[in-house]
Amino acid sequence: MPTIAYNAFADYLSRAAAADWPAVTLVCGEEMLCKKACEGILAALVPPVEKAIGVEHFDGGEEPIGGVLSSMNTYALLSGTKVVVLQDARFFYSAKAQQGLREKMVQAARSGDMKKASRPFLNLMAIAGLAFEDLAAPVLRLKVVDHVDGEPPSWFSSLVAYCRENGLRIPERQDDSDLLKTAMEKGFPDGHRLVMTTDFVDRRKALFKIIHETGLVVDCTVPKGETRANRMAQDTAMQATMDDALTLASKRMAVDARQRLMQWTGFDLRTLAGSLEKLISFVGDRETISDADVTTVLRRTRKDPIFEFTNAVADRDLPAILFFTHSLLEDGIHPLQLLAAVANQLRRLLLAKDFIVRDRGRSWNARMTFPQFKTGPFKAVQADDAASALRTEGWADLLNPLAEGKKRKKAVASDLVLAKNPKSPFPVFQTLKKAGNYSIAALTSAMVDLSQIDLRMKSTGQDPRVLLETFLIGLCRKAGG
8 A cells, every 4th residue: 555644644544444444554753643643543443432442552662572463363352343553663663763763862851851762762772782781881872872072961861860760671672573574474363453653664674565565654754854845844744733732622823823832842743732732721711822822831942953043143143143052052062063153154155255256246146036046147156166176176286296197086075165066056045145244354354263262262261152152243243244
């Protein structure tokens, strides 16, 4: 059967007949969306009066597959239909899942939710083949958590303590997928169905392929990137989550209140749902939730991506710069990391400004639209990049001359280009637009100041945060366009 995307699943569910439902269903992706999809499947397959005896739940992090298969082959009392739900199945994990598990662990632990952080942490430990005692060795600990200045983050010891105090076990490092695959090939009793949920899936695994071919896959994944398309997908998922909760409570929410709630939580559907519950309780009998309600009841929990900070630098927006500086530092980012991000952004703006000055209006005009830029002006930028690459090769030949008759095996690497990806003209267009916020003199002066600030951060006892903020304030004050 084909994979069904989450946004099309409600329509599929309304048309599908319970009698024709496949024996095995895999629901994968965002936790909250998986939960809602799973609830929809149970409602479609099992009558409400039979749920107590017709549905059995298993925890994939605790239960061996043998118990799950035994339940699948045991007939339910007083019910012809039986659904076994295996939550957080680990069959589909691979090395590719580790980064996603780390991100879930870090996000939950930074917000203080050790219960939520414990599951991805224990799964990481299982994938790495580690025991709690192994975490004393830094080289082994790095398999599950990144270090800051040679030490694990401050929350890591609290997470380990939570797991030990609550008797949480690291799942056994074994692959039960072959057992499930064999059981699927033999078949299950009529009317018995297995529904599995998981957060990450390696689609190359044989078990996934057989479920895709003979069962049903409900894809609840939402892209996590920061491209425009990814952010639109995230916004759509958040809007749908809010709509479901508000409809259930017979409430409405003002547009500005929705926007603030989404901005304050970021893409975290669990936090979003929890925040809505608080707001619904707060307004009581009142039908509409206002922006004032959001600012009264909630606090900002979103973890800002660093590109928000660098965009503010490019926009020369001092209030936003200081806001994101404070937010990122509070999230544990080191001032030197922000300084490096500023340096990269200013170098790119300097390249753009240099192109604008040399172009003298022949191809670039700050008032042009993006469709106008994609044709002639973008080609002019690419041609200028090619000329820059030739100059770089010439410098390399002067500094490291080759023997007569020999050629360089590889082109000389250089980041002194504006259009690194010829298929993505929009970032170049944005950079050229924002370069108008600065003068050449201000950008070159800032690059000199950056090297001095970097040296002072590393060699003096001055407060890195004060040094960084002083530099950013000075940058905005003297950066005349």
